Amino acid sequence: MPQPEEILSAPGAPFAVVRGEDGGLLYADGPRSLREVVEATWAYGDRPFLVGERAVYTYREFFARASALAGRFVDEYGLRPGDRAAVAMRNHPEWQIAFWATQLAGLVAVPLNAWWTEEELAYALDDCTPRVLLVDGERLPRVDAWRKTAGARVVVFHGGFRDGDPVPQGVERYEDFGTPDPLTAPPAVEVRAEDDATIIYTSGTTGRPKGAVATQLAQAGAALHPRFHASAAALARGAMPGQAPAPVTLMTFPFFHVAAFTTLYSTMGVGGTLVLMRKWDAERALALIEEHRVTHYSGVPTTALQLLEAAERAGAALETLSNLSTGGAAAPPDLLTRLTARHGRRVEPRSGYGLTETSGGVLANFGDAYREHPGSVGRPSPATEVRIAGPAGEALPEGEIGELWLRGQSLVRGYWRDEQATAAAFRDGWFRTGDLATVRDGRVSIVDRIKDMVIRGGENVYCVEVEAALHSHPGVADAAVLGVPHPVLGEEVAAVVQLSPGVTVTVDELKEHVGKELSAFKVPAHVLLREEPVPRNPTGKILKRELRGPVEEYVRGGT
Template structure:
């Protein structure tokens, strides 16, 4: 299909009478999907129609949709009856990916709570920050997280419901016992679209994480947009969809990304529950274990960070019959280098590849691209979704022309209400209904969005602005370089200079001189790193797959420049 045909399919999908009809308000407010669910509980209850179909697989556990919702109903009744949870109370979840996380989330929504998923990779101080900041009154957790904060339950006046608890007390309750107990169902609660629903904490790479507060409306509009993107990918890539349908494999996603981030929560769990897709959960990422599960469970979809995809591709099993069922490959969390995209295309030419752009503050919404469009422009993140407006520039009131680079501003009904109890930070991020993303990019002549950097990742070398992403992409283009991170370091003469840390494949023959020469051959002289450090170890990333550049920079400075 041509670009014009893609545009026609897009307009058909959002037109009057379509399930994805988009409304433009007369008052100038953000566009929205007419048929999106009014609240998240209504949206998720659609999953009850899938009945006895298998929904979730984890280790030795298997649950049908009916079994899943039976546990949800019992736990929700316990939260409301035994623990006294009322609308607006905060209920936190801190555990690794497992069925109990999924049940806990939907049960907390049904109880009327504002759900607070916490980073299960964090240590005690990080968990305490989320619990204290949110003012949660109940915590659903696993035994590992309970061990970290059990001594803090009383000072926080917090009740804990623990999976696989080794003992119970006045403040620690057994999850399995609660969902096994026969309890009378309580009348369903009524929700308004603007009721607060969710607090998700940002990655916190530069300071303590901020709680992002979203409403039922924002999350439901985000789910409708993600479902629209799936429908559009099918319409715009008929050959790839036909190959998937002809394979006969049931839609099954391997889920390895954490549920406490929008990429795992919205785009994988909640969509699967609504749409009847089977989920195979991984407790912890391991590439060979992932390939075992793909082969055993005949997974058709895997979405993960570029680092995860790189590890899968490094195994000879990826190009074997072990992944014969795998047709969908999604990338997110960080920019993928051109070498990775070329490998994916070579090994899986008929795959429905894709990526997107969004953030916690927009409930994962921004732009998306998949299928034939992804093959056409793999370096872009796609067209802005139908309910998302994108402006580029210093201010959303003065958008720049196509091709001009600047800060990305978003406006949509999926934006957060604000940062929890942080009005000043909210006022800085939300300006006149527009979200200042802190990302730099541009819209090309065909309307595709391309991300070029984070504002804080611009290196100012003697007044010349250098995009760290450009240096990283160039370094990653050298065979043998697996990943790279560029950042600013102090320079007495220029103010700042470019430093680069790169992970190289063992035996590749790449050394500092080779990499320096490669970059010098492709970039302007002022962009060539003055400091290069090579490593065979994976570069540090947070739970959503983003490079922890502050850690890299501090370690670099400690070792070489102090």
């Protein structure tokens, strides 16, 4: 029997693919630019799209505002296709208005990490040299010195000035623009498939972030991936794609990250609603789910676990929730266990895999397939090809571990003004992810990051595997595993463990627990217990560079 993926991507089907000139796969009948993607949403009219803490925008209101702002970029600021526009703010509804205005004007949007310091923001701004900054009041002081030096225009959303405060030259307040005509049209700008659409900076967990440049065609492909996987999930559970009510999604990913784009595309593509949070709070999330009858949850595994824990404490049934999707980092096994134990098969679990360089999620695992194969990140979208590569780039047989290479429509074209990094990461149209993986029956499983793998006396130890074993202990709230130098073995395994509140567990008990699940050489030789949370970036990836110093100091102490 054909898989849902095969039915949906067959010739003539909605997600059929063709070969592009570079040999990669493209959706045959999909949009070719983000302008096409957003223009299609106008048909959703008065359906609610963006639900913020202080404002709600329907699709009609959103499109009018984005069109009006795009017109200002072109007519008053003199911006032209190819000019960069930086977006730096919290998850306000106006973030989306600002972003989509850049696409309607043919600009290159540069979403910047809202958590960055003034120095980190200045690094990215120096790198991409935007002509306009679209920021909230919190970010304005962090970019003000740069905009004065560069002479860039600034539009400030949500605060930044008190009533009566003078507004500096070159700075405007979005609230002063007024409400646009509901029939405002976007500027008459040609947006081509080959034009650059976005520059999204990598998370920088191992060094300075790089600007990954996606074309309009790449982002248009990224917009179709989650819609395909949602259709495949519907077929897998015996439903007809497109017949369910439009989702109401609680968005907890920061908008500047590609994981947020995957959720955004899947929701706006079917006229759904995004319920936004200015900052994460599990109890507030519960209230929003109940108030807005949220059907889909989208966030990193850490916040998903916190949501389930908060629901258990409050006795909340999460009765409207039908889908819980995580991304940005590997989901610990107990997330699926807790979800199933509490809600059975009513809430569909979903996880997947994507990178900044793939413009978001390209593989997905959902429903019963996820329950049966919890260690997998699923199967690829039709416009994505997978290779498990050996040292020379050769394709390895099924079941063998090698580096995961990806090719397809949504791949970025390279790194902004960094030919050396581009050449190192891309080969013959394939992107080298740096992740070790294996494929069985079309399903991809991530084993570890190549740089995270510990080689102990010639034996490979995959940190993700050891972290999963630690997570399975009921007293462990979080864990990180890394290698430390050893004079004889080369490296040995060390772990940092955050215990759950009020729990007392010894190092020996944790080692014994891991030893019951894994071989002796994988058991951490050193375990550092601490109360502080394991440091993670905004999408949940462990910042191991911040742990190396404390761990090595702990090891030197003779423990």
